[in-house]
Amino acid sequence: MLKRVHFPASLLPYLLVAPQVFITLVFFIWPASQAVYQSLLVQDAFGLSTEFVWFENFEYLWGNQQYRDTFGRTIFFSVAVAFLSMSFALILAGFADRVIRGSTVYRTLLIWPYAVAPVLAGALWLFMFNPTLGIIPFILDAFGRDWNHYLNGGEAMFLVIIAAAWKQVAYNFLFYLAAMQSIPRSIIEAAAIDGAGPVRRFVTVIFPLISPTTFFLLVVNAVYAFFETFGIIHAVTQGGPANATTTLVYKVYNDGFIGLDLGGSAAQSVILMILVIAMTVVQFRFIEKRVQY
Amino acid sequence: MVEKRPGFTIVAHIVLIFGVALVALPVWITFVGASHDGARMLQAPIPMWPGDQFFENLRQTFFGRGLDGSRTAPVWMMMFNSLVMAMMIAVGKIAISLLSAFAIVYFKFPFRMGFFWLIFITLMLPVEVRILPTFEVVADLGMLNSYWGLTVPLIASATATFMFRQVFLTIPDEMLESARIDGAGPMRFFWDILLPLSRTNIAALFVILFIYGWNQYLWPLLITTDPDMMTIVVSIKQMLEASEQTPQWNIIMMTALLAMVPPIFVVIAMQKLFVKGLTETDK
Numbered sequence: 001m002l003k004r005v006h007f008p009a010s011l012l013p014y015l016l017v018a019p020q021v022f023i024t025l026v027f028f029i030w031p032a033s034q035a036v037y038q039s040l041l042v043q044d045a046f047g048l049s050t051e052f053v054w055f056e057n058f059e060y061l062w063g064n065q066q067y068r069d070t071f072g073r074t075i076f077f078s079v080a081v082a083f084l085s086m087s088f089a090l091i092l093a094g095f096a097d098r099v100i101r102g103s104t105v106y107r108t109l110l111i112w113p114y115a116v117a118p119v120l121a122g123a124l125w126l127f128m129f130n131p132t133l134g135i136i137p138f139i140l141d142a143f144g145r146d147w148n149h150y151l152n153g154g155e156a157m158f159l160v161i162i163a164a165a166w167k168q169v170a171y172n173f174l175f176y177l178a179a180m181q182s183i184p185r186s187i188i189e190a191a192a193i194d195g196a197g198p199v200r201r202f203v204t205v206i207f208p209l210i211s212p213t214t215f216f217l218l219v220v221n222a223v224y225a226f227f228e229t230f231g232i233i234h235a236v237t238q239g240g241p242a243n244a245t246t247t248l249v250y251k252v253y254n255d256g257f258i259g260l261d262l263g264g265s266a267a268q269s270v271i272l273m274i275l276v277i278a279m280t281v282v283q284f285r286f287i288e289k290r291v292q293y
Numbered sequence: 294m295v296e297k298r299p300g301f302t303i304v305a306h307i308v309l310i311f312g313v314a315l316v317a318l319p320v321w322i323t324f325v326g327a328s329h330d331g332a333r334m335l336q337a338p339i340p341m342w343p344g345d346q347f348f349e350n351l352r353q354t355f356f357g358r359g360l361d362g363s364r365t366a367p368v369w370m371m372m373f374n375s376l377v378m379a380m381m382i383a384v385g386k387i388a389i390s391l392l393s394a395f396a397i398v399y400f401k402f403p404f405r406m407g408f409f410w411l412i413f414i415t416l417m418l419p420v421e422v423r424i425l426p427t428f429e430v431v432a433d434l435g436m437l438n439s440y441w442g443l444t445v446p447l448i449a450s451a452t453a454t455f456m457f458r459q460v461f462l463t464i465p466d467e468m469l470e471s472a473r474i475d476g477a478g479p480m481r482f483f484w485d486i487l488l489p490l491s492r493t494n495i496a497a498l499f500v501i502l503f504i505y506g507w508n509q510y511l512w513p514l515l516i517t518t519d520p521d522m523m524t525i526v527v528s529i530k531q532m533l534e535a536s537e538q539t540p541q542w543n544i545i546m547m548t549a550l551l552a553m554v555p556p557i558f559v560v561i562a563m564q565k566l567f568v569k570g571l572t573e574t575d576k
Contacts, residue, residue, distance in 0.1 A: 006401050007399055007400050007401075012396075012480075013400035016393060016395055016400075017393045017408045019388075020393040021412070023389070023446070023448060024412060024415050027449065028418050028449060029411070030426075031427040032418050032423050032426070095305040095308050095309050098301075098305050099306060106309050108564060109317070111560060111568075112560050115504050115553070115556035116556070117553075117556075118510065119526055119530060120526065120553055123549050124320065124322070126533065127542065128318075128319055133335070134339075135322060166319065175572075227421045230510065231510035231511065234530065235529065235530040235533055249421045257515070262425065266426070269423055269425070273418065273423075276419060276422060
């Protein structure tokens with residue numbers, strides 16, 4: 001943590017940490033504590049009076065069917081995004097690990113979606129799925145399937161899941177490929193000598209050995225799907241139709257900025273903070289134990 | 294490869310090429326969309342092969358007032374805003390994290406660990422969970438619609454501080470000892486020894502943070518109400534909204550393309566640094 005040899009205490013170290021600490025206090029700690037404080041208040045519709053109500057906002061959320069639905073929907077969304085993009089990336093990484101020539105070329109060709117902003121990923125897929133012009137509804141039409149995500153909640157959900165998963169494939173691919181390439185070749189060769197074919201080796205040797213990476217990616221993907229996909233949902237569906245794609249973060253934004261329900265939005269913020277803290281703890285505990293080959 | 298199985302290798306290549314094509318498909322469609330005129334982009338089925346209007350669309354999008362019916366600034370202006378925001382976030386984060394990591398690793402002073410934990414906590418407070426109160430702070434400070442409001446609230450960084458702390462801890466103590474024997478003060482040591490030694494880490498982090506800054510969405514959405522301050526990533530949403538009345542998909546797709554190109558270019562051109570930055574900041 002600290003160097004054995006160090007500089008003596010003076011005013012200097014305080015000056016050095018000052019910018020970071022100042023920004024943290026003003027833009028992180030203070031707003032967060034405001035959120036906690038506001039979550040205990042109820043304001044009337046005109047903003048004239050506020051009343052301290054302890055945990056009433058939380059009780060209200062707890063009993064609110066809409067909020068519980070949003071919670072469940074967010075979890076479904078996250079699991080779907082994580083599963084889809086991780087399995088797609090795993091398959092591609094498995095094959096890329098196998099080819100001798102060109103695995104770096106494939107890596108280059110697969111990692112760039114990382115650089116695409118979520119909202120742009122949303123815009124791209126929105127165009128592909130545009131009910132009147134898009135290529136995919138056009139194909140579906142040939143099979144007699146009518147696509148309109150502006151009306152059908154399930155289809156809207158499918159669209160945002162695809163867009164969110166597409167962007168995350170790059171990240172998962174990169175980590176899976178790195179994990180597979182760090183497995184000692186002798187282990188793979190030993191399995192091959194024992195007569196295990198490529199598929200068998202993948203299932204019984206490679207996949208178990210990279211399970212730490214899988215857990216790590218699960219957490220990262222969950223955090224991504226919870227927080228960073230706001231842009232996709234805001235641009236593509238605005239949480240609709242009929243709240244079918246409203247996630248927790250979108251609801252905080254919507255209730256706070258559009259609905260101006262300060263107490264309710266703050267209470268939701270506090271719940272989200274608790275979730276982030278839990279995820280960070282899981283991530284850190286896990287990374288401590290991350291296996292090195 | 295362990296055994297010789299040419300058939301299987303061919304299958305592997307086919308699967309990979311299929312995967313690459315699938316991942317690239319949306320961007321191909323965008324590119325094709327940006328290369329036809331507006332009228333062609335209103336007839337289903339949309340073309341799959343590029344047309345000849347690419348440079349005309351580029352000119353119209355880059356210098357024009359954007360889309361009819363949406364209040365957006367010319368795209369070059371929004372790209373400039375995005376560039377300023379991305380640079381300020383990346384440079385700011387790196388600068389303040391270097392300084393605080395230096396203080397925490399190389400000085401022994403009261404409340405050292407207190408400061409460390411304070412910085413650590415920022416990891417648990419992403420902007421999405423404290424949208425409203427942070428917006429209020431920035432509004433009270435009069436920083437709406439300014440580059441400062443866009444960037445300063447985002448530049449505290451626990452991950453960058455941790456990474457530099459990690460880097461500094463691997464630098465041998467003898468460096469400091471010999472520097473002190475030669476009579477170097479703390480800031481001299483920082484400039485002449487620590488900074489050059491962590492140059493690749495700074496570069497790797499810069500790549501990641503540039504992309505992070507360029508792709509910010511929620512924060513600029515709240516802070517910029519003035520079209521002249523809008524960033525290109527946020528403008529896409531405005532254009533999509535306007536597209537419901539007057540769809541000009543060629544312009545929208547061109548804007549999307551222009552918004553994607555800088556960060557994608559950075560990733561591909563600096564792939565090594567990018568991979569290094571990505572794997573190190575997540576540890």
